[in-house]
Amino acid sequence: xxxxxxxxxxxxxxxxxxxxxxxxxxxxxxxxxxxxxxxxxxxxxxxxxxxxxxxxxxxxxxxxxxxxxxxxxxxxxxxxxxxxxxxx
Amino acid sequence: xxxxxxxxxxxxxxxxxxxxxxxxxxxxxxxxxxxxxxxxxxxxxxxxxxxxxxxxxxxxxxxxxxxxxxxxxxxxxxxxxxxxxxxxxxxxxxxxxxxxxxxxxxxxxxxxxxxxxxxxxxxxxxxxxxxxxxxxxxxxxxxxxxxxxxxxxxxxxxxxxxxxxxxxxxxxxxxxxxxxxxxxxxxxxxxxxxxxxxxxxxxxxxxxxxxxxxxxxxxxxxxxxxxxxxxxxxxxxxxxxxxxxxxxxxxxxxxxxxxxxxxxxxxxxxxxxxxxxxxxxxxxxxxxxxxxxxxxxxxxxxxxxxxxxxxxxxxxxxxxxxxxxxxxxxxxxxxxxxxxxxxxxxxxxxxxxxxxxxxxxxxxxxxxxxxxxxxxxxxxxxxxxxxxxxxxxxxxxx
Numbered sequence: 001x002x003x004x005x006x007x008x009x010x011x012x013x014x015x016x017x018x019x020x021x022x023x024x025x026x027x028x029x030x031x032x033x034x035x036x037x038x039x040x041x042x043x044x045x046x047x048x049x050x051x052x053x054x055x056x057x058x059x060x061x062x063x064x065x066x067x068x069x070x071x072x073x074x075x076x077x078x079x080x081x082x083x084x085x086x087x088x
Numbered sequence: 089x090x091x092x093x094x095x096x097x098x099x100x101x102x103x104x105x106x107x108x109x110x111x112x113x114x115x116x117x118x119x120x121x122x123x124x125x126x127x128x129x130x131x132x133x134x135x136x137x138x139x140x141x142x143x144x145x146x147x148x149x150x151x152x153x154x155x156x157x158x159x160x161x162x163x164x165x166x167x168x169x170x171x172x173x174x175x176x177x178x179x180x181x182x183x184x185x186x187x188x189x190x191x192x193x194x195x196x197x198x199x200x201x202x203x204x205x206x207x208x209x210x211x212x213x214x215x216x217x218x219x220x221x222x223x224x225x226x227x228x229x230x231x232x233x234x235x236x237x238x239x240x241x242x243x244x245x246x247x248x249x250x251x252x253x254x255x256x257x258x259x260x261x262x263x264x265x266x267x268x269x270x271x272x273x274x275x276x277x278x279x280x281x282x283x284x285x286x287x288x289x290x291x292x293x294x295x296x297x298x299x300x301x302x303x304x305x306x307x308x309x310x311x312x313x314x315x316x317x318x319x320x321x322x323x324x325x326x327x328x329x330x331x332x333x334x335x336x337x338x339x340x341x342x343x344x345x346x347x348x349x350x351x352x353x354x355x356x357x358x359x360x361x362x363x364x365x366x367x368x369x370x371x372x373x374x375x376x377x378x379x380x381x382x383x384x385x386x387x388x389x390x391x392x393x394x395x396x397x398x399x400x401x402x403x404x405x406x407x408x409x410x411x412x413x414x415x416x417x418x419x420x421x422x423x424x425x426x427x428x429x430x431x432x433x434x435x436x437x438x439x440x441x442x443x444x445x446x447x448x449x450x451x452x453x454x455x456x457x458x459x460x461x462x463x464x465x466x467x468x469x470x471x472x473x474x475x476x477x478x479x480x481x482x483x484x485x486x
Contacts, residue, residue, distance in 0.1 A: 011386040014449040042376025044360035049449040
């Protein structure tokens, strides 16, 4: 039984306009076999934009860790790694 | 805000093959004097000539109704002024004038109703037809070519009352085709009661459309005359609450939620942070509905007890733009903006509760789009729905 990877994409205003909109097209750039075993949710602001200094929007939470400056390429990489880490 | 809403609307189909109608409907609201005038006029003949006659009649009737002059005297002036038809050597057009006055609290709605040669208007209380007579006045004009009878009525309208006014295109629909003598007043009456029984809260717009389409149907889908129907409907207003922005002081969060709970009507929460506050205090979960994806606005969310939960500024900007430009509904994508506009257009009164706290994340200069200021945006939204869609609005800041 494989464990699901939990992905939360911020759809707050600030994240959405700075690239979050592209992340919502996750079906287009992540491997379908992997995305099938992920739980993808939209969520409102994590308040990460106000607290973390270095990283900027858009933010995505993967298995309870918040990642900033997310791009489709980076998201694919992290999700794939997280998936194989959980399903060795 | 007023507790009663006067819903006036009409539908019209021109005579088959005509590009201009001989029936004219006009309405004018004068909120300062608490007066609404609705006029339906049918000009002699059809096409341009009839349109000129009917427009003249309707405009004069509208203007004269706002003057202190007696309605019966106005009728005389209108008939004296109409131009004479070259072929028929008469000047003629029918009219119905409803001069509606209400006091400032909007109760006690008095109608001064005048009819000349249009089919008798129908008066419905809920789905029951109310028979009415009215005093008949013979005008005795010097230039009259026939006996001119004006039927005058003064009465009070209550919540649930409808006054349905139509031209002879309705009562004569189907004459010689589907019905020997046309639809007739009795047929229309029966049809309207049936519609009202099935759908007691039908709007004026939908009701008149139903009647007009039925008349066209009876005419074999090629109207023999201009078909016009208008309806005056007194009802309780449909209300919508729009909550946007977190309160300036976090102590007011509870007050905001209390206001949301107490409001009766549709509820829209516009803003991610606002939704989180409400969700925390009312203990209801917010879930983002990713299926409503669009490139322009973030997806909408779902919360129990709320009719719509959306992201804030981007969605609002798009809503304001769409309403200001009067973009038709069928051109909109199936996203949060469409749902938002549907809710606004379905209501008569919109109340705004605007939080005045500034969102720090929006102050970042690297954001690629202009996010704007909430208060300016709400002011534009109010103007758009008041001017373009004739809704009432009110606002409070928190």
